[in-house]
Amino acid sequence: MRPYLLKGHERPLTQVKYNKEGDLLVSCAKNLQPCLWWADNGMRIGTFEGHNGAVWSCDFNIDSSRLFTASADQTVRMWDLPSGKELFQFKQQEPCRAVSLSIGEGMLAFTTDAFMGTQPMIHLAKLEQDVEEQQAKTILSIECPKGRITRVFWSDLNRTLMTSHDGGWVRKWDSETGKLLQETQVNQDAIQDMQISQDGSHAITASLDKTAKLIDTETFETLKTYNTGRLVQSAAISPLYDHILLGGGQDASSVTTTSAKAGGFEARFFHKVYAEEFGNVRGHFGPINTVAFNPDGRSFCTGGEDGYVRLHHLDMDYHTTKWF
Template structure:
């Protein structure tokens, strides 16, 4: 499996996202310019210029026409994917951390960080079909729990929003009333900050990664813990294969403690686990710093990782990978 190395960012990567067709890959980084690449050969297509701070996250509409990005410059922006034109800017009073389009792309959930005395919050915005009709009004604002919310994603049928963050609890909110419906059990929950949260293709389960060196698989409806995957370093990013019963975790020590060890000790590999057996099946090395972002191509035949080293690494699986037996 020979990786394709993509160097388009000056600063550490923060997020990766494929479009639904799997032919485009979008990358966000602590530099200000989200970038789009061809997903098969890693060729850079273009950048989206307009943010003045680190871009933490992005999402792409199902028809690949719109991109939404969230940034530390206290805005979330809607873009025309093809032309790179900014269509609309949502302004907030604190940095934007997470964005997610609903199924059908008519709504977006945007989370904002605690800032200058303001608590973290979850905002639901209506996304207009015509950018001319777009407004910045929130349909609903949920005042969040203590600490930062690192990820918020839509639950099944857009009825709920699932969030996770610094207080290490996963919460399910009613997307119409804003009522808190469920919280993950304290005993089963992560013990440290939840860094990442992703849902299965069919929406039936969720995978969370945490600085407590574990990832956990949850039932989307009941928030019951299904499986726990233990690793020996903080987990910054998680992804689930849409094709096989595999999950991949990425992370590593934080950058400050890495300089004293060599890159082999930093444990910066993407680790693959069997979803049901929770056993490690292999790892992919290559980054010279912690992995901050992971994404599977929707066809399940390739995946990409983004690191603190500023590189995106694109891996197309060899046939052997599909024949792994445990």
């Protein structure tokens, strides 16, 4: 399985994301320009220029005509995907971290970090069909407890919002009133990434407590725990098989003191039900910060501290081997 190496960033990756069809891939990094790639051969289509800070996360609309990005430059921006033109920006007073588009694309949820005495917050904005009529004003702002909000998702047909936080907390909020409905400390340390399954019934958290947890999105009950022995920066659920993909490795600040093998910088495959590791894919020099499965489950990509995106198309052996 030979990967495509996509070099579009000088700085560490923060998120890689496929569109709904799985033919496009966007990579966000701590440099200023998110990159758009073809997902089959890794050819770069272009970059989105305009941000003045690290871009932390992104989201596509369903027909891949729009891209939304959240950045440390205190803006969430809306882009025209085919042309790369900036259409609109939601300006905030704090660095923006996570972004998520609602079902039906009528609303946008994004989060801001604690900054200069303010609390971390979730903001909801109404999206207009016509960009000319778009308002920057948010319709609801929810103040959250202390600790960075790392991911936000819509759930229960837009009735609730699900967030992951520093400290290992997962919380559910009413999207109409902003009321906190449920909270559970799933992990013992910061949750770096959270991804939802395709049917929305369960989610996976990746944490600095060296575990990934599979949780029920309704009850927040922990269904499975994947122990890795190393910091977990990102986790993804296969849409095709009962497989989990984990990325991480030793902390970036102490990478230079160890060999690549000792650092644990490989993408690791676990069985979703048996919670046993059955394979890994090496290649990155430094920790893996973000992983994603293609929506068809036949390829995946990883983004590392080394600035590379590695795009892997899974061999036929992967599909034909009975792993357990």
